[in-house]
Amino acid sequence: MKISVHNKTLVLFLSQLFSLLVSKACHFKHNIISDPSKLLHSWSLSSDCCSAWEGVACDPSGRVVNLSRPGIVWGSDFLFDTYMSGTLSWQLIDLKGPIPPKFGELSHHTHLFLDSNKLFGSIPTTFRYLFKLEKLYIGNNYISGVVPSSVFGSLSSLLELGLSGNRLSGPIPTSIGKLVLLTKLDLHGNNISGSIPVSTGKLKSLTYLDLSGNRIIGRLPQSIGALSQLVLLYLNHNQLNGSIPSSISGLNSPRFCQLSQNKLAGALPASLGQLPKIERLIFKNNKLSGKFLEGTLQFSLTFSSPTIVLQARFLQVFSNLLNLQTLDLLTNRFIGQIPSQLAKLQRLDTLDLSFNPLGLVSVPSFFARLKLFRLLLERTGIEGQLPSWLSSSYVSIFDLSSNSWTGKLPHRIGNMTSLSFMNLSNNGFQSSILAEFRNLSLLMDLDLHLNKFTGPIHEDTMGDVKKLTALFLSSNNLKTIRSSGKIPPRKASIPVSGFIDNPGLCGAPLPPCNHF
Structure with a gap:
């Protein structure tokens, strides 16, 4: 030919x-x-x-x-x-077009990679003859139809199966349980419906399971606890309901468990405390409720749901999480003081308590002992003045916006030399723009709008922050140097929205100063 x-x-x-x-x-x-x-x-x-x-x-x-x-x-x-x-x-x-049925003749092959093409049509039933196949990837195509039961019931040598990013529909066949050597199963980003088959629990060699981004319904089967080798579990963005089964304690190896964007409800099982290697749990945007039952967890935890209601003493359990790296409780209903026991979490690098009505009088002083990379406390009802000790050189992302802070910014803020993002907007700060900002050489995004900042913008302050690409100073009482009317020229490329509603400011990008 x-x-x-x-x-x-x-x-x-x-x-x-x-x-x-x-x-x-x-x-x-x-x-x-x-x-x-x-x-x-x-x-x-x-x-x-x-x-x-x-x-x-x-x-x-x-x-x-x-x-x-x-x-x-x-x-x-x-x-x-x-x-x-x-x-x-x-x-x-x-590759364009349907998968040729002739591929079924490749009975001696162990690997077949057809991913990231423009294939359409269904998976050929002749694939059931690929007895020696160990790795099959057909992801990121336009393959449609159901996942053929006869095919996957025959591929007993299969170790890795990737069908993600297609248009597959229908339920996961129960024959999937025959792939007992399977270590990786990736079906994310399809239109798969139905429930997770109980036979999934037979995949005892599975280390990676991704069923996210489908239309899977029903409860998590108790058999999921039999996946003792599972390290990465992604079930997010489905329609799973019911409670998290207590059998989850059988997952001896997981480090990452992503269950967000479902309809999971009820209390968290006490068996979550029996996951010795877990590093991160993400349960945001579900309907979980009740009190967190104490255990000996060591993980990064994310709970984010408008409907989750947990007691303040929930936070006490985190004092045992000595391997905790990320604590993300974004958008919940936590109230009260943050317990000082969190100071024991020396591996913690991300703390996000934003959108919780904590109502704190001030930021707890033990924060000074943490080496946080991200500190996010937006809209938590914190009052009072920013403490002078809050000047960690580790913090890169820093958000205290939409609270009730008042008073002056501490001069030690210039010691936060790792800052790339700072948001202090929508508060009641009353000081001038500190000259110490010029020390923040890595700062790219600074938002101080909707405060009561006064005085001039010194060119030797903002002009020295060379990486700054986003600056928001609107709705304050700022003025230019000597009220002469010129925004420091290095910042003239910032949109006008970053400077409006400051009566003393003029010059590009605002109207010329002679208009005043």
Whole structure:
């Protein structure tokens, strides 16, 4: 069969081509009748394939060990016959059309990579003959139809299965439980419906499970606790309901568990305290409620839901979480003081209590002993003045906006030399813009709008913050240097919205000063 090479048709990457002789490579060249993109320009039959052909590599015995030239059109019996030898691993890119049923003849193959193409249609039922297949990836295509039960009930050697980013529908077949050697199952980003089959619990070698971004309903099966080797679990953005099963304690190995954006309800099971290796739990935007039951958890925890109601003593349990790195309680209904026991969490680098009615009189002083990278306390009802000790050189993202802060900014704020984002907006700060801001050389985003800041903007302050790309000073009582009317020129590229409602400010991007 003659084949033509095009630049934007099927792209074929051939690798680990250990059995293809040079003579076959020459035969392959002989079958090419059109090469408009000059991909094989150097492949002259009068030259040595190993030394002169671009994209060809040979071993000392003269065998081709690597062939990598994009643009080879699908349809060559030579290529397919070579692939059927069982010694070739290759990936197709920019493949269009349905998957040829002839792929079912590749019974000796262990790897098949068809991901990130433009394939459509259904998964061929002939795939059930790929008895030796260990890795199958067809993700990021336009494959539709149901996940064929007959296919996945037959691939008993399969270790990794990736079908994400397609248009697959229908339920996950119960035959999935026959893939007992499976270590990775990725079905995210489809239209899969139905419930998670109980047979999933038979996949005892599974370390990675991603069913996120589908339409899966029903309860989490108790059998999920049998996945003792599971490390990463993604079930977010589905329609799961009911409570989290107590059998979750059987997950001995998980480090990341993502269950957000579902309809999970009820109290958190006490068995969550029996996950020794967990580092991060994300349960935001569910309907969880009740009191958190104490355990010996060591994880990063995210609970974020408008409907979750937990008692303030919930926070006391975190004193045991010595490996905790992220504590994210965004958008809940926590009230009261933050317990000082949190100071024990020396590995904590992210603390987000935003949108909780804490009603604190001040930021707890033990915060000074934490090495936080992110500190987010937006809209938590904090009152009083910003303490002078709140000047950690570790903090990069710092948000105290929409509270009831008053008084002056402490001069030690200039010690926060790692800051890249600072938001103090919508408070009652009354000081001038501190000259110490010039020390914040990494600062990119500064929001001070809706306060009572007064005085001039000194050019040697804002002008020295060279990485600053977003500056919001609107709705204060600021003025320019000596009220002469000129915003420091380095900041003139900031939109006008960043400066409006300051009666003393003029000059670009505001109207010229002679208008006042």
